[in-house]
Amino acid sequence: xxxxxxxxxxxxxxxxxxxxxxxxxxxxxxxxxxxxxxxxxxxxxxxxxxxxxxxxxxxxxxxxxxxxxxxxxxxxxxxxxxxxxxxxxxxxxxxxxxxxxxxxxxxxxxxxxxxxxxxxxxxxxxxxxxxxxxxxxxxxxxxxxxxxxxxxxxxxxxxxxxxxxxxxxxxxxxxxxxxxxxxxxxxxxxxxxxxxxxxxxxxxxxxxxxxxxxxxxxxxxxxxxxxxxxxxxxxxxxxxxxxxxxxxxxxxxxxxxxxxxxxxxxxxxxxxxxxxxxxxxxxxxxxxxxxxxxxxxxxxxxxxxxxxxxxxxxxxxxxx
Amino acid sequence: xxxxxxxxxxxxxxxxxxxxxxxxxxxxxxxxxxxxxxxxxxxxxxxxxxxxxxxxxxxxxxxxxxxxxxxxxxxxxxxxxxxxxxxxxxxxxxxxxxxxxxxxxxxxxxxxxxxxxxxxxxxxxxxxxxxxxxxxxxxxxxxxxxxxxxxxxxxxxxxxxxxxxxxxxxxxxxxxxxxxxxxxxxxxxxxxxxxxxxxxxxxxxxxxxxxxxxxxxxxxxxxxxxxxxxxxxxxxxxxxxxxxxxxxxxxxxxxxxxxxxxxxxxxxxxxxxxxxxxxxxxxxxxxxxxxxxxxxxxxxxxxxxxxxxxxxxxxxxxxx
DNA sequence: CATAGCTATACAAAAGCTTGACAATATTTG
DNA sequence: CAAATATTGTCAAGCTTTTGTATAGCTATG
Numbered sequence: 001x002x003x004x005x006x007x008x009x010x011x012x013x014x015x016x017x018x019x020x021x022x023x024x025x026x027x028x029x030x031x032x033x034x035x036x037x038x039x040x041x042x043x044x045x046x047x048x049x050x051x052x053x054x055x056x057x058x059x060x061x062x063x064x065x066x067x068x069x070x071x072x073x074x075x076x077x078x079x080x081x082x083x084x085x086x087x088x089x090x091x092x093x094x095x096x097x098x099x100x101x102x103x104x105x106x107x108x109x110x111x112x113x114x115x116x117x118x119x120x121x122x123x124x125x126x127x128x129x130x131x132x133x134x135x136x137x138x139x140x141x142x143x144x145x146x147x148x149x150x151x152x153x154x155x156x157x158x159x160x161x162x163x164x165x166x167x168x169x170x171x172x173x174x175x176x177x178x179x180x181x182x183x184x185x186x187x188x189x190x191x192x193x194x195x196x197x198x199x200x201x202x203x204x205x206x207x208x209x210x211x212x213x214x215x216x217x218x219x220x221x222x223x224x225x226x227x228x229x230x231x232x233x234x235x236x237x238x239x240x241x242x243x244x245x246x247x248x249x250x251x252x253x254x255x256x257x258x259x260x261x262x263x264x265x266x267x268x269x270x271x272x273x274x275x276x277x278x279x280x281x282x283x284x285x286x287x288x289x290x291x292x293x294x295x296x297x298x299x300x301x302x303x304x305x306x307x308x309x310x311x312x313x314x315x316x317x318x319x320x
Numbered sequence: 321x322x323x324x325x326x327x328x329x330x331x332x333x334x335x336x337x338x339x340x341x342x343x344x345x346x347x348x349x350x351x352x353x354x355x356x357x358x359x360x361x362x363x364x365x366x367x368x369x370x371x372x373x374x375x376x377x378x379x380x381x382x383x384x385x386x387x388x389x390x391x392x393x394x395x396x397x398x399x400x401x402x403x404x405x406x407x408x409x410x411x412x413x414x415x416x417x418x419x420x421x422x423x424x425x426x427x428x429x430x431x432x433x434x435x436x437x438x439x440x441x442x443x444x445x446x447x448x449x450x451x452x453x454x455x456x457x458x459x460x461x462x463x464x465x466x467x468x469x470x471x472x473x474x475x476x477x478x479x480x481x482x483x484x485x486x487x488x489x490x491x492x493x494x495x496x497x498x499x500x501x502x503x504x505x506x507x508x509x510x511x512x513x514x515x516x517x518x519x520x521x522x523x524x525x526x527x528x529x530x531x532x533x534x535x536x537x538x539x540x541x542x543x544x545x546x547x548x549x550x551x552x553x554x555x556x557x558x559x560x561x562x563x564x565x566x567x568x569x570x571x572x573x574x575x576x577x578x579x580x581x582x583x584x585x586x587x588x589x590x591x592x593x594x595x596x597x598x599x600x601x602x603x604x605x606x607x608x609x610x611x612x613x614x615x616x617x618x619x620x621x622x623x624x625x626x627x628x629x630x631x632x633x634x635x636x637x638x639x640x
Numbered sequence: 641c642a643t644a645g646c647t648a649t650a651c652a653a654a655a656g657c658t659t660g661a662c663a664a665t666a667t668t669t670g
Numbered sequence: 671c672a673a674a675t676a677t678t679g680t681c682a683a684g685c686t687t688t689t690g691t692a693t694a695g696c697t698a699t700g
Contacts, residue, residue: 350689364699
């Protein structure tokens, strides 16, 4: 259980004592004599501890019970303490610690494999667990950039070659949609942030691309209204009106032979007007290049490009 | 986070006290000493609180019960408090004094109105906030039963009469889907729990019903794989195979004149076999009664009935 | 006009703090 | 090996902070 609230938790010494199993007096003695923990203080002078401190004291307690001298190990880091204990008895299940950025990118690749395996195995629970762990270990940024983006690209590819079925995609979308909650929570956005609607046009049932776009935009500080897949132009336009959005992003990942998509795009642009930017992305967007150019659409070439467009749009004041 | 509806919410201290479980005197003391809440005042000087304040006090109360020092956490934001408590659910088994059940049901009605207003206003952010607060205040059970179920019914009705547009439904689904994360987290299910696949058949694009069914089943202890809307029978069957599910629930909320739905149901039943229960629900399910009876489907009559069916199925050992 | 709210002050129990001391073990050292 | 020294867990005394609750007199609201 890696806690995200290390900097949030605020305990007084009695709680710490109960949780760590080290008596209050001893906690103070360890601090006084060896700076084993260095709690902050209230204005009145009471010690204030974090979850880290508790974890630390727990480990120190175990180590001393195992015969180690407190004066020798008091200043060890959490990791050192864990190692210390691991080698003796399998007292504590060890947790990995995060490293440098490059380490994390490497780690992400590891996660991609695991996650993809879970997708293939259709194991939603495992997939979600991997995502959660990755999120903690990699941080939101790296998670999106080096895990989610490549993973979804792979899934898209394999889906086209028939290695994966549509259900795989549905299942994955489902998990990621519920993850949105954490992602959003990590990045509260300002009230005056620019607003955007994200969806897919009618006939386009694959939402992974749109989902990713929504997440990226949210991380970039946009207020995103995500509407899922398969919406007719009028509905999208209505959402734009309702939210007073400055941009609409739609994802097109599948070429249909009929003329639905071009028609929808023309209608949508007409309905939302020139004030609102229309961004189109997705694997199959290139297929409709003619319409896109004609109508005046921002055609995304990859997620890096999408980010650039977002920055530009955010920089420009609303043209009103 | 200035929500439009905060302006509407006006509670006096006694109400706040009842709902949050913190005595009036203490609420004032927390304000005076740590600015834990900062209510506005009437012209006469009486404190006026918002829903946010109530949620906040409730969380603070819980946190202090878990050993946190009030002086240290008093100024945390709602999100910070939620994070703080997320990892600690086990510490204090919910001894929450949340008032009697009937009180909560009454409260839920209040929330229904607010949530519905947010849906009409297409205000996703406010809707999500209300959901979150309601979840804290009502508890998962009451939340599902007395807020979510009736709310979705209302939305369905209004959608049919044209008062709401399809986008409203999409937006609401989107929010609820992301909430799934919390709901699931509150109810970890056993590894040997019976498994179920939930989705809607091809042509059925409305997922609210399915979503609710998924949530209810999860609360009942099932391991649910939710697949979103609009899946052909082969895909659903594949998911059943993959997950080794004991039941499939599909929601049909819209009557199409063509024969797609009956055909899909027949095919689905044939594909999954008799071992796997096929549960069909949704507003328009009755319309296809003939097929349902012919094929041997469990036709849900309301959510109470659904619960019963779930219990029965869970009780029967897998027929293998 | 009664109920519920407000301010201000007070109080007491619980929990903290510091300092310093004291045995009971370890560890060094002569 | 024994004496000297260091380490370590505990305690106690005396004082302060935190925190929930209570009292008293006055005021707003329905």
